[in-house]
Amino acid sequence: xxxxxxxxxxxxxxxxxxxxxxxxxxxxxxxxxxxxxxxxxxxxxxxxxxxxxxxxxxxxxxxxxxxxxxxxxxxxxxxxxxxxxxxxxxxxxxxxxxxxxxxxxxxxxxxxx
Amino acid sequence: xxxxxxxxxxxxxxxxxxxxxxxxxxxxxxxxxxxxxxxxxxxxxxxxxxxxxxxxxxxxxxxxxxxxxxxxxxxxxxxxxxxxxxxxxxxxxxxxxxxxxxxxxxxxxxxxxxx
Numbered sequence: 769x770x771x772x773x774x775x776x777x778x779x780x781x782x783x784x785x786x787x788x789x790x791x792x793x794x795x796x797x798x799x800x801x802x803x804x805x806x807x808x809x810x811x812x813x814x815x816x817x818x819x820x821x822x823x824x825x826x827x828x829x830x831x832x833x834x835x836x837x838x839x840x841x842x843x844x845x846x847x848x849x850x851x852x853x854x855x856x857x858x859x860x861x862x863x864x865x866x867x868x869x870x871x872x873x874x875x876x877x878x879x880x881x
Numbered sequence: 882x883x884x885x886x887x888x889x890x891x892x893x894x895x896x897x898x899x900x901x902x903x904x905x906x907x908x909x910x911x912x913x914x915x916x917x918x919x920x921x922x923x924x925x926x927x928x929x930x931x932x933x934x935x936x937x938x939x940x941x942x943x944x945x946x947x948x949x950x951x952x953x954x955x956x957x958x959x960x961x962x963x964x965x966x967x968x969x970x971x972x973x974x975x976x977x978x979x980x981x982x983x984x985x986x987x988x989x990x991x992x993x994x995x996x
Contacts, residue, residue, distance in 0.1 A: 772924065799981055810988045811925075811971060816981035823981045859925065861984075868913050868932070868975050868982050872925035 770794045772873035774860050780879045781850055789845045789876045791860030800843045801861040801870060802835065804828070811859065817843065850880045883908045885972050887987035894962050895995045902957040902990050904972030913975035914955045915984070916946055920968040928970075931955060942966070967994045 773792045781787050793800050802814040815825040817835055834846045843862075847854055857877050861870040884907040894900050906912050913932050917925040929940025936948040946957045955972060969991045973984040 774924075801981075801983060803984075803986075811973075811984075811986040813976070813983040813985070816983050818981060824983060861925075863982070869915065869927055869930055870982075870984060871927065872917070874922070874924035 772860055772862055772871050774858075774873035774876050776876060777874065778877045778879070780881065783852060783880055784849050787847050787850055787878065789847075789858050789860075789878070791843045791845070791873055792841050793843055793860065793862030794871055795841070796864065797862035797871070798865040799823075799863045799870075800835075800837070801863075802845045803859045803861065803872075804856040805859070805875075806853075806856045814845075814858075847878075850878075852880050854878060855880045883912075883974055883976055883978065883985050885974050885985055885987035887970075887972055887990050889990045890988070891991045891993065893993040893995060896964050897961050900957075900959045900962045900966070900992070902970050902972075902992070904955045904957065904987060905953050906955060906972075906974050907953065908974060908977075910977070911950075912955075913977070914946075914948065915973045915975075916940065916944070916955075916957050917971045917973060918942075918968050919971065919989075925971065928957070962992075962994055964994045964996065967992055 775790045800817040805811045815829045816823045857875045859875045860873040863870045886905045915930045916928040931948045969989045971989045972987040
């Protein structure tokens, strides 16, 4: 059964450094998402991506964040200059063009020190 | 704005006992609702969904959920819990005010299962 994959599973970085979180969505899916979950808090929407552009973003997704689909399979989230408060679990998700249900990857735990 | 509330942070049940996890949503029209499960080290796995029609929906792993519009609820149930059901459970609703169907999640309920 196809699944969403994410790498790395855990990333530790120093404050101010750039990080890139990688995702491979399910191959025939058209919509891609990033969510994050700060420890003990809700899973929160960050950004959605369709047709090679951002279609919606939350207020969390500020200028420090960017997303890219550099090729036909990868979907990346870049944080330019990490802050302590960026420490969280980041989930990638994808869905087809017609359905509402999203399929999630296992997440990347980002720790900013 | 839409919201999802899961009032129970942590629930412990004995193996073989029945389970009900509560979820309340805030939305004016008929919501599109989901339950996801997250086992340790795993991603969010879709258990079941409700869009319309029959208010009792069946999912994977023997779970079911009932949509009650009058109570704005979508509670998850299982008649007999197995030790492997220990995980965190998330209720979610599609944000229909957004353009691309992003999800709004509750805070999750952690389920522990006693032998």
